[in-house]
Amino acid sequence: MSDAHIHDLVDHFFRHQSAKLAAVLTRVFGLQNLELVEDVVQSALVEALEVWKIRGVPENPAAWMYRVARNKALDVIRRQQVADRFGPEWVLWRETTSGPAQIDRLFLANEIADSQLRMIFACCHPQLPEESQISLALKTLCGFSTA
Numbered sequence: 001m002s003d004a005h006i007h008d009l010v011d012h013f014f015r016h017q018s019a020k021l022a023a024v025l026t027r028v029f030g031l032q033n034l035e036l037v038e039d040v041v042q043s044a045l046v047e048a049l050e051v052w053k054i055r056g057v058p059e060n061p062a063a064w065m066y067r068v069a070r071n072k073a074l075d076v077i078r079r080q081q082v083a084d085r086f087g088p089e090w091v092l093w094r095e096t097t098s099g100p101a102q103i104d105r106l107f108l109a110n111e112i113a114d115s116q117l118r119m120i121f122a123c124c125h126p127q128l129p130e131e132s133q134i135s136l137a138l139k140t141l142c143g144f145s146t147a
Contacts, residue, residue: 006052009061014045017062021069029073036073044069116141 018041025037044065058064123137138144 003053006057007049009057010045010048010052013048013061013065017065018042018045021062021066024066025069025073028070029077033073033077036076037069040069040072040076041065043072 021044022034022037022041025041026034029037047068048061048065052058119141120137123140124133128136
């Protein structure tokens with residue numbers, strides 16, 4: 001299929017189907033996420049232009065668009081939930097270690113040892129019952145099952 005045909009198909013989908021897709025996704029993710037829904041619908045359209053050139057147009061383009069947009073929205077919401085759960089410290093860490101060089105540094109022998117030492121201290125926190133400390137340390141640090 002030619003690039004022009006794919007471009008026309010995505011353009012047609014944008015004009016005639018994107019509002020329906022946004023309505024369905026807004027029903028799923030809530031009106032409070034309308035901006036997110038609009039962003040993922042447009043992102044799915046851009047992805048369609050790229051992917052369909054390589055893999056061809058799927059049998060059901062509308063279903064493909066819905067699935068891609070839904071998955072993109074879920075990814076954004078999950079990232080937000082993780083950021084909310086782990087707090088600003090995690091977001092700061094993620095921003096400062098986003099490059100490959102910074103992430104590779106975390107896997108140096110001394111960094112691994114430091115991380116393991118931190119984990120030992122966490123597993124042996126005095127507020128945990130002794131049985132929990134032992135089982136957590138054996139499971140987390142030694143790879144044993146909880147049984």
